[in-house]
Amino acid sequence: xxxRTALWVGVAVSLVSGCASSRAxxxxxxxxxxxxxxxxxxxxxxAYDLIATLRPQMFTAHGAATTRxxxxxxxxxxxxxxxxxxxxxxxxxxxxxxxxxTVDVREIRYLSPRVATDRWGENHAGGVIxxxxxxxxxxxxxxxx
Numbered sequence: 001x002x003x004r005t006a007l008w009v010g011v012a013v014s015l016v017s018g019c020a021s022s023r024a025x026x027x028x029x030x031x032x033x034x035x036x037x038x039x040x041x042x043x044x045x046x047a048y049d050l051i052a053t054l055r056p057q058m059f060t061a062h063g064a065a066t067t068r069x070x071x072x073x074x075x076x077x078x079x080x081x082x083x084x085x086x087x088x089x090x091x092x093x094x095x096x097x098x099x100x101x102t103v104d105v106r107e108i109r110y111l112s113p114r115v116a117t118d119r120w121g122e123n124h125a126g127g128v129i130x131x132x133x134x135x136x137x138x139x140x141x142x143x144x145x
Contacts, residue, residue, distance in 0.1 A: 031055060034108040047105055047131060048097035058082070058110040059094055061126040080126035083116070087136040090120070094129060107132045 029038070034054055044050035051058050061080040084091050086100065109130045116124035 031057065032110040036106050039102050039105055042102065044102055046098050047100040047102060048094065050102050051108060058129055061113065082126040082129055083124055084129045086131045087133055104133045105131060106134050
């Protein structure tokens with residue numbers, strides 16, 4: 001009887017420690033943020049390819065409606081354009097990311113249409129890809145907020 005109890009305790013301890021260790025080593029990733037660690041592990045050479053590989057959903061509108069009532073849904077319609085900002089400077093469509101090497105990127109965030117409209121005004125119905133580079137400084141960077 002004693003050995004049976006010891007066996008069950010051993011099995012229970014193994015299961016609990018196995019579950020705890022697997023949770024501790026599995027990183028939780030935010031679908032709207034690409035971190036510096038992910039960038040360093042990637043083989044992509046430009047920001048466009050990096051996003052296409054790690055978070056392709058950033059290229060399409062998602063999230064809450066803007067303050068103007070525009071819906072990011074693309075049900076049967078053409079997708080709303082996502083605008084790119086690099087270090088708080090509007091650079092244009094997502095194709096502009098092909099010219100930005102990953103070595104210069106510190107973080108990439110997708111900002112919903114509502115957040116983008118509140119921050120920069122109208123014409124962000126598809127949301128924003130906000131890139132912070134390693135040279136970004138000042139009060140307008142995402143980290144300063």
